Amino acid sequence: MTAVDTQHGDKRELLPYEAYVPGHHWRNAEDEAEGAKLGMWLFLSTEVLLFAGFFCAYAAFRLMYPENWHSASAYYLNWKIGAANTVVLLLSSFTIVLAIRAAQQGRRGMIMINLIITQICALFFLVVKIGWEYIPKIEKGKLPGAWFSYSPHGGEHAAVEAGQTIMPAAAAVAENGVAFVPGAHDHIFLSVYWISTATHGFHVFVGVLVIFWAMWKTAKFHYGPNHYTSLENIGLYWHLVDVIWIFLFPLLYLV
């Protein structure tokens, strides 16, 4: 890693990003960076298609139970929490863009500051998600599928007594084939809500881990004008998490 900085004639160690050499099978660093970015985009397209499964389930059940779906959406979720999280994610997307910009300009302190803001936003998102959404929902029995035990009359055990909220629906299906009772499919709505937001939340969590990694690399002088590939790819990933939320928020919380 030692080298002579000929420009100024004095000896110093090259910083890791200055000393970076591309993998042996790449012709140059730029090709490698572009290849990595293309690979990242391909990965992102797999992510989009993965989430497309949730959106497809959402659309299918909305088509099947439209009246129920609408009331469930308005009734079980608090749009204010969703909106707050949207703003937070948008802000974090913006700051990670600024982090990349700082890397391009070689301003290490700015990379760090922006990454820290991004990280705070990501953690805020998770805390709100778990503390203000998941835990109250679990306590009230607003759970997916067969675990759904929510009763408007309060008590956590009220509905479990006879499986009241689900059984009429199941009976109606079994006996008549098509007829559904209003509100009978709230648990399906909650299933879609839980699996899609939990998967998204998992992606946010992974984002938190990789942003920590990016912070570590920033601290160790791995990002500079010549080399910031992994920071850029983390940025792409983080924006994708944002884009998924941009769709999840109105579909689940608003309409």
Next chain:
Amino acid sequence: MNQHRDNIDPHEYLASDELPGHEHAHHVHVTPFWTMFWVFMILLFLTALTVWSSRLHYFSIGNTLIEFGATAHILMALAIAAIKSVLVAAYFMHLKYDKPIMTIVVGSTIFGVVLFLGLTLADLDTRSMTAKIEAQEIYKGGNLQLFAGETGPERAVKEKADMNVVTYASENAAAKDGNPDSHAEDGSHEDEPDSDGGEEDHAADEGGETH
């Protein structure tokens, strides 16, 4: 090889950086700050807009009263989300400044998603077109014959009525998207404070469904 050079690559952008001995000047496109800032501001504005539009049921221009039903709400929400995503992808994710191949990847992905959702829903949405024929075969002499000619949720609602299941107005109305009659009920739902709090209203619904 040189004689083939003209047709080696339908995508010129691919060939351009892969010709032998082609050296790139190292130029990094530094992200412009103010562009990104304004994109961020627009995104925040659109977030506010999507919340506002989802709670909007009437809109009047002069004497013209425009009404928004459930379908209109979904379309508005999706349109705004799509605009936001395009902004994020084009500016934050740098697609606007990157090579076209990245955009092609995104395009193929959207192609896949559209096919997946579009064709699946095309199937699910057309089931009721033939359901009445099948239903008559399955439920011989059953009450389903009453509803021949009607499809989808509307038929389901009538069936419920026929089975003496208590239904209530909002369900009947909301069953048909875009039916002007439904807005009052939609509105009443929308105006409920939240969700995790307002439980009384739903209690009535629950009563309806469990008996």
Next chain:
Amino acid sequence: MSHHDVPYLAPKDNIWQTIMSWVVTYDHKKIGVMYLCAVLLMFFLGGVFALALRMELWEPHKTVMVDEAGEVVAIAGTPEGTAALEAGATTEERGRFFPNIELITGERNDDGSFKTEPITGNNIYNRSFTLHGTIMVFLFIIPSVPAALGNIFLPIMLGAKDVAFPRLNLASWYVYIFGGIFALWSLLQGGVETGWTFYTPYSSTTNWGDVTAMVLAAFILGFSSIFTGMNFIVTVHKLRVPGMGWFDMPLFVWAIYATAIIQVLATPVLGITLLMIVFERLFQIGIFDPALGGDPVLYQHFFWFYSHPAVYIMILPGFGIVSELLSVHCRKKIFGYKAIAFSSIAIAAISFLVWAHHMFTAASPAANVVFSALTFLVAIPTAIKVFNWVSTMYKASIVWNTPMLYSAFFLFCFTIGGLTGPPLATLSTDIHLHDTYFVVAHFHYVMMGGTVLAFIGGMHHWWPKFTGKMYNEFWASVAGWIVFVGFNVTFFIQFFMGTQGMPRRYATYLEHFELMHQISTFGSWLLGIGFMIHLLVFVQSLVSGRKAGANPWGGLTLEWYAESPPLEHNFEHEPVLTHGPYDYDTVVPPHVDPEEYPLPDQDEVQRVHGTH
């Protein structure tokens, strides 16, 4: 520099270093070889289940899958079976024939021990066909060509030193092994009865065996497939040797590229589908379970959105291999290069449009009309390929060695498999043929008669290159003929069974199918013998095979410029591309020993093609 100039197979200083040089290697060739070993092992395992299935179907009675006492279960279709059923024999009663074999179910007794149920021969049959399908699809055929042969040869054919992301490549192998362990775990837990399609609600509610482990296995294997696909796309885009444009790429690369597109775009949907089954089993979320208000047909859409394109993940690499093999062993420029290249991409695109033809009996009739019409589109690019291959063989100087033999077998079988597709794409006939042996025969003609035959042809074609040893041509050809005859005896008769109404996945059948089933079972023995001879030929070649030259077949693509076996970094110097991949009429192939591989008479070539 120096240590990269040794062949990649060369052992290191000591055994420990040699082992480590494999298990932590980033070398695409070593990873490819490790993949090859793994998929061949899985092919063997899947084959054992296939032979067991055919053996069971030797007679309508229980044949092999019986209890320890060997008692025969009474089944419908036989006089005594009909009598027993009319007398009201239930599953439980039939279970008493098998007192000694018990099945652990997922449920527990009050004292905490697992509940057991008697296992019947039919259960064993169900598990066998499920394992046969799951292993062959997810563990063998999907990774077979791309991850094994593709890994070894795609970078070399592009003149690259490695794939774009070597670490991801190694990770993909480990993920594959990890997924394989899950599948094996499921097998040891008692297997799965759902069929490889895991249809809900059976897969989400049944307690037989360990469906969760098997579904997770397929989920994990999906990641391995995605990694490979991403790697290949970036490699093709960024690592072609200078001067190699898109239309200078070998057609094998085109095919793998098209495959990779499908792998990347379709596999995630399988991932989410299988994850939902796991959620369904663990949390009863009810998305696919009608008892909870879910929709099982939605599952079928999800599943086939991946699994139909996956059919092309399986067959497209086979197309690529055959394009290579035909051109090299016919020593003739491939006919219609661009048509073959673009038809691969077209197949990849169309593959996303047609999935619901697997569910004509489940989906809405209105949508079926659309899907049926779209399905016929696939025939166009596929037929373009077949016509081009046949045209390539026209007036060519064909050398009938094993790879060429397999290419011809491929053309024969794949054409039959392809032409039996339209009856299944047609709504009215499909209602009759759905879930019969006609379908079984159709997809075996495409998958086995297509991909597997191409894979074995490709194995022989590239065997000298990646092992550095020649194989015994005579015995390989003999084995090839036995496989070909065995394959057709096994599966051709199944078309007739299907049209006569023999349903698939049944452990028993009406008596008048007995002769046909026995012919089919006899064919499966031939197949087994053929593959065993192939295995012996390969082992003999590894142990005492003649050393292979750098270019035993006179090929023109870049891998034939490398040593046999290639060096660690593939080429001594980055190769310079001076000709197209199939310019046999103008270029003398490199490293060719005329004794070993007689070159075409240039005078004759000029007389036929005119002067150049």
